Amino acid sequence: MKVISTAAASTSRRTFAIGLASSAALLLSACGGGSAAPDAGASEAPQDLAEGGSSTITVWVDTPRVAVLEDIAAKFKEDTGITVELVGKETVREDFITAVPTGEGPDMIVGAHDWLGQLVQNGVVAPIELGDKADEFAESSIKAMTYEGATYGVPFAIENIGLVRNTDMVADPVETFDEVIANGKQVVADGEAEYPVLIGLDPKQGDPYHLYPLQTSMGAPVFGTGPDGGYDASKLELGNEGGIEFAKKLKEWGESGEKILNSNITGDIAKQQFIEGNSPYFLTGPWNVPDIQKAGINIAVDPLPTAGDQPAQAFIGVNGFFISSKSQNSLAANEFAVNYLTTEEVQDAMFAAGGRPPALKASFEKAASDPIVEAFGKNGQNGVPMPALPEMDAVWADWGGTELALIKGQGDPEEAWKTMVSNVEAKIGQ
Known part of the structure; x- marks a missing residue:
């Protein structure tokens, strides 16, 4: 396969700005290394949890x-006398909202x-x-778990x-989407590939998630933020000039133009x-990397390319543990969440099982020994x-749907775009 060197590429590259927020991203292979015991650095479990009437806490996972949480549940039982019942569920959110x-x-539940x-x-x-444990996690993971000024979850994984x-x-990374397209077209012209770049789309709904970094680089986030730094549903910014x-x-880029995007x-x-x-580039997440590597494709993961003069910001997703507002065992649930689920042992294990790097900084540092992670x-x-925000639905x-129609020409x-924005404003009451 022909390799294009981009070391001396276009002099009009835009600088890829890296944000200040500290967060983890992901990968797929389990990390090695030791882990801290649950009681290392954790406060001693209260001795009256069981005496207060709590004998079992139930966690929907x-x-x-x-299986990943069985060891830490056994440790909690040994330390406190309280059983952690782990229940596998496929429709956690819907059932939780109905049952509580x-x-x-x-x-407790595990959720996004x-x-x-x-x-x-x-x-x-x-x-x-x-408390102080919040500082042990990636800043972005705590921010994601914070809603209207209150923190609601113990994060364990971040993905983007x-x-x-x-x-x-293609031998070297580039910074702009124009350069990505140019490199991809050259590889296609040389007969080495069929597609300049691959971005998977939903045939009915497009894919705002994967296209979002390109959109944000043109200065068009979905929502603006309020004084507390959280999203403000009254500040819909989709319709700005960007x-x-x-x-x-x-x-x-679509089917009536350069044919970079294909519905x-x-x-x-x-x-x-x-x-x-069949392509030198694939815009995707770490969930697809294991199969790519298994196929013997040599890869690197590059910074997200910019289409405009702003940073290309991807959506990050954070998974974590939430406590029911109606829990009859809230003291025990909080003890389990704060002093057991925050340990390296648990965070390492969740990464190994789910392929999503841990939100805990110490655990992520071990995972990041892999250059892809x-x-x-x-x-x-x-x-x-x-x-x-509920309005996001x-x-x-x-x-x-609007993105898909434009891609189709x-x-x-x-x-x-203006019609789309008006429809969204009507739905969210603006």
Whole structure:
């Protein structure tokens, strides 16, 4: 395969600005190394937890992680006399919201940070006091777990996308999407690939998630922020000038233009085409890296390319543990969450099982000995939490559908984008 050197590429490169927020990103291979015992650095468990009437706390967990938590549950039982019942669930959020008001729900769940708006709105989660332990986690993970000024979860993993590059096709990273396109077109022209760059799209809803870094680099976030740094639903910024320019770019890159974006290329197809060596670039997350490496593709993970003059900011997702607002065992649940689930032992194990690097700084440092993990992490440092606002549910459909139509070459970009923004404003009451 022909390798393009970009070391002396275009002199018009824009500087890729790295944000100040400290966050982890992800990867896929389990990290090695030792781990701290649950009682190392943790406060001594209260002796009256069981005496206070708590004999069992129930935790709903996505099924693959049940086995991962068994050892720490056994340790908690040994230390406190309280049993941790781990229940595998496939529809955690929906069942939790339904069950908690009836008094039949669990004491704790595992879930994603962007559930928070809905969970808080329904009154089913309780704030948690991490104290000094909050400083042991990536700043962005704590920010993601914070809603309207209160922290609601113990984070354990962070994930975001990056630009995966086939190093046998293109030797060096670049900084702009224009350069990515130019390199990709050259590889295609040389007969070494079929697609300049692969970005998987949903055939019905496009993919605002994967395209978001390009959009933010043009100065068009979804929502603005309030005085506390959190998202403010009254500040919808999709329709600013940057958003209009991004809409024009979508049509330019799409099927009636340069054919960089293809509505027929789903995420699964994009992955398979990259594995088969049919593109030098694949915009994706660490969840696809194991299969790529298994196929023998030599890769690097590059900084997210910019389409405008702003930083390319990906959405980051944070997984964590939440405590029910109606828990009858809240003291025991808080002890388990704050002094057991925050340990390296647990954070390392969750990474090993789920392929998502830990939010705990000490655990992530071990995971980042892998250069792929480290590279996703650097992208995450410039990322922003996916909005947990309940209003976000009213944004995705119009946003994605409009992007898809423009990629297909349909409509006037400015008019289509303004119509989309008006529809979203009507749905969220602006």
